[in-house]
Amino acid sequence: MPSILEGELNYPSFSIKLGPSQTYTRTVTNVGEANSSYKAMVIAPNGVDVIVKPSTLYFSELNQKATYSITFTRVD
Secondary structure, three states: OOOOOHHHOOOOOOOOOOOOOEEEEEEEEOOOOOOEEEEOOOOOOOOEEEEEEOOEEEEOOOOOEEEEEEEEEEOO
């Protein structure tokens, strides 16, 4: 069985080896209330730029799925 890269694990957190700019995609399922929204809040370490798109996920029903991407870039 081939190994899975750190950034490809479907966890709510990320573990990556920082090099060139890297973008990852996650799909989440709303297990909270219908008509809810969740805003990304990132505290990036020094030297790293983090962009989440979209920055807010909106759900209109329970078990609805939404996808977001997150990009990590080294900043010199």
